[in-house]
Amino acid sequence: MDPAYKYKRIDELTEEECESLAFLGPHVVHFVRSFVEDARASPQRLGGITCGVLDIVNNHYLSKAPKAFPQDAPVFPTVSQADTLLSQLSNDSSALTIVAPDLVSKFESNFWYHGISSNPPQLLWRSDLETNPFRHPTPEDRFFVNVPTKTAHGVFRTPLNKVWDDVAPKIVTSMKNNGIKYSSLSVARFSTHEEGDEENETFGPVVVWIAVWPGTTTAEGVRDATPDILDILADVNIQGVAVEWYEAAGAERLVDLPRQD
Secondary structure, three states: OHHHOOEEEEHOOOOHHHHOOOOOOOOOHHHHHHHHHHHHHOHHHHOOOEEHHHHHHHHHHHOOOOOOOOOOOOOOOOOHHHHHHHHHHOOOHHHHHOOOOOOOOHHHHHOOOOOOOOOOOEEEOOOOOOOOOOOOOOOOOOOOOOEEEEEEOOOOOOOOHHHHHHHHHHHHHHHHHHOOOEEEEEEEEEEEOOOOHHOOOOEEEEEEEEEOOOOOOOOOHHHHHHHHHHHHHHHHOOOOOEEEEEEEEOEEEEEOOOOHH
């Protein structure tokens, strides 16, 4: 991507710019094209996402698209598949508890990122498991499960923006020292709302969002690598940031953040 576009908002792009960045066009990943169209229709809700963040998402889906089909082919689970998975996991007691070697339940892993895309990644581990528990279905509501919906946002004008250029390379070095093969290092913030109640969304903490190459590490491995990352942030007085890990293929990518004004 042209560096000049990294911090540019999606809703500021012209049609030609969207096509040149592979955000619009007949062979663009369906989710990315739909996201751009939605951002234009609702700039107050989605327009703040930058080109740099959407480029990461775009490359994530391109890496998962079947090579034998055009990029526009449906590669996401259908609504019925998602509903079936929700029904299966909410009625499976083993999916609602942590089963070794996992460190989060199968239910949380599958639905922590519910709503951020048509094919959200599965959570591997996160640093705020104890302070920010994920609600699991109870026997009373398993047949009427309502999983909160999340939306991903860019990160602007936070203390982390000001020091990101310094701490990001240190985080990369720390991961490599811990044997972590990362495929993406980015920063995001997620809002959550109940289905049909978008006006009452709540925002979570700033998240250092890290993808690792599939099959290269475990939940225990990323958990053990997290304290070093939190120490790097603490050294520059960055507190209250969560670290979240998931699996995704792709070239190593490090997202630059807009500088603090």
